[in-house]
Amino acid sequence: MPPKRRTPPDGISDLTIARLSIYLRCLQQLEAEEMVTVSSQDLADRFHLNSAQIRKDLAYFGEFGIRGVGYNVRELMDHLIGILALDEERRVVVVGAGNLGTALSHFSGFNTGGFRIVGIVDSDPQKAGRRTPGGMTVEPASRLTEIIRTRKVHIGVITVPSAAAPRVFDELVAAGVHAVLNFAPTQLKERPDVKVRNVDLKVNLEFLSFFLRHPQR
Amino acid sequence: MPPKRRTPPDGISDLTIARLSIYLRCLQQLEAEEMVTVSSQDLADRFHLNSAQIRKDLAYFGEFGIRGVGYNVRELMDHLIGILALDEERRVVVVGAGNLGTALSHFSGFNTGGFRIVGIVDSDPQKAGRRTPGGMTVEPASRLTEIIRTRKVHIGVITVPSAAAPRVFDELVAAGVHAVLNFAPTQLKERPDVKVRNVDLKVNLEFLSFFLRHPQR
DNA sequence: CCGTGTGAAGCTGTTCACAGCT
DNA sequence: AGCTGTGAACAGCTTCACACGG
Numbered sequence: 001m002p003p004k005r006r007t008p009p010d011g012i013s014d015l016t017i018a019r020l021s022i023y024l025r026c027l028q029q030l031e032a033e034e035m036v037t038v039s040s041q042d043l044a045d046r047f048h049l050n051s052a053q054i055r056k057d058l059a060y061f062g063e064f065g066i067r068g069v070g071y072n073v074r075e076l077m078d079h080l081i082g083i084l085a086l087d088e089e090r091r092v093v094v095v096g097a098g099n100l101g102t103a104l105s106h107f108s109g110f111n112t113g114g115f116r117i118v119g120i121v122d123s124d125p126q127k128a129g130r131r132t133p134g135g136m137t138v139e140p141a142s143r144l145t146e147i148i149r150t151r152k153v154h155i156g157v158i159t160v161p162s163a164a165a166p167r168v169f170d171e172l173v174a175a176g177v178h179a180v181l182n183f184a185p186t187q188l189k190e191r192p193d194v195k196v197r198n199v200d201l202k203v204n205l206e207f208l209s210f211f212l213r214h215p216q217r
Numbered sequence: 218m219p220p221k222r223r224t225p226p227d228g229i230s231d232l233t234i235a236r237l238s239i240y241l242r243c244l245q246q247l248e249a250e251e252m253v254t255v256s257s258q259d260l261a262d263r264f265h266l267n268s269a270q271i272r273k274d275l276a277y278f279g280e281f282g283i284r285g286v287g288y289n290v291r292e293l294m295d296h297l298i299g300i301l302a303l304d305e306e307r308r309v310v311v312v313g314a315g316n317l318g319t320a321l322s323h324f325s326g327f328n329t330g331g332f333r334i335v336g337i338v339d340s341d342p343q344k345a346g347r348r349t350p351g352g353m354t355v356e357p358a359s360r361l362t363e364i365i366r367t368r369k370v371h372i373g374v375i376t377v378p379s380a381a382a383p384r385v386f387d388e389l390v391a392a393g394v395h396a397v398l399n400f401a402p403t404q405l406k407e408r409p410d411v412k413v414r415n416v417d418l419k420v421n422l423e424f425l426s427f428f429l430r431h432p433q434r
Numbered sequence: 435c436c437g438t439g440t441g442a443a444g445c446t447g448t449t450c451a452c453a454g455c456t
Numbered sequence: 457a458g459c460t461g462t463g464a465a466c467a468g469c470t471t472c473a474c475a476c477g478g
Binding site: 270273285 | 468469470472473476477478
């Protein structure tokens with residue numbers, strides 16, 4: 001009998017989903033070491049996680065383990081790949097060909113494991129036509145909507161200055177994008193049909209600065 | 218009478234600290250627009266925040282507002298700058314001169330507002346000696362400890378492959394760094410005296426992938 | 435009268451601890 | 457005998473709602 005996979009119930013937290021991705025990465029490492037089975041406790045010890053949390057996170061989606069034994073590494077990986085929808089190619093467009101956008105466009109994580117960068121655009125006519133070190137050609141931002149439609153883009157990455165970010169966001173959404181990774185230092189207006197992840201480097205630095213002055217809490 | 222600033226009590230959450238940085242950014246924008254006073258409700262409406270949360274976050278640190286009126290923009294900014302310790306230069310070293318590390322080394326947020334990149338190193342002898350587009354010279358990783366000590370580095374940024382990250386982390390800590398921004402896809406072992414912020418791009422992408430398959434929750 | 439500051443309520447996420455299955 | 461899966465306890469965070477001060 002194949003192990004059950006539940007249809008994900010409502011009310012699973014963002015934190016759980018992000019951890020599934022971490023669990024998958026840990027399992028990939030164990031598989032590379034030819035480990036066949038792993039218990040939640042093994043995983044927790046090895047990767048500094050919490051075993052109860054691992055079990056609870058996984059249990060939202062099904063019963064993947066064997067009591068008294070643990071989880072089959074390969075099998076659990078396959079479940080996580082399915083849950084995270086990594087069995088399907090996800091096409092990504094980068095908006096903004098500055099330092100960060102260019103670096104991301106040839107960042108390995110964006111062109112492996114089901115993700116593929118299919119375009120990078122910039123509103124600066126000076127930048128359009130240039131080749132990135134990764135071999136992509138920067139296209140003019142005026143073609144963004146067309147690129148999203150014709151290349152069936154799923155995910156937009158915003159690396160433009162903050163003043164331009166809301167406009168870019170609106171254009172992405174209008175063209176049919178439902179998932180956005182935002183590096184611009186702005187609060188985008190949330191919409192129920194679009195999932196946004198903010199990566200705010202300045203906030204992270206200032207956060208660390210606080211703890212340098214107020215250690216150990 | 219100057220407004221009281223409380224000494225920060227224990228038990229303030231990481232989430233509150235990260236939001237303070239966001240509030241500061243919002244205030245900077247308001248100040249640029251020459252707004253003098255702002256209420257928590259104004260701030261919330263304008264930047265898609267929650268007014269009760271703003272008041273509560275600020276109240277951990279003092280009574281900065283005037284009842285019936287709101288907050289003085291300039292004054293609140295100054296308080297936040299003090300709380301976040303942005304009145305002091307924070308020196309940053311980047312470990313790993315790949316795409317991302319190089320891009321970060323001339324990212325504006327890393328060289329403004331009290332932060333300054335004082336070095337970028339790489340273990341690859343091919344890379345040492347090269348100049349980044351931002352005009353920094355990549356130094357050999359063997360000099361990392363020396364750089365941290367002589368240039369009084371506060372913050373380490375890890376942009377090396379995940380296999381090398383734990384070793385780099387140990388070296389940073391041994392040399393006296395207490396704050397780390399980690400871009401490597403690894404779970405570093407937490408230590409009470411070192412604050413770590415993880416920025417995991419792959420996790421963010423896989424997170425978005427999940428929601429593309431399971432919309433609207 | 436208005437907006438802050440704040441207890442208290444409500445909600446969400448984490449951890450415990452053990453019943454149940456292999 | 458051992459580890460998962462899970463209700464229940466606990467801890468932490470957010471939101472409410474109003475007393476208080478300007």
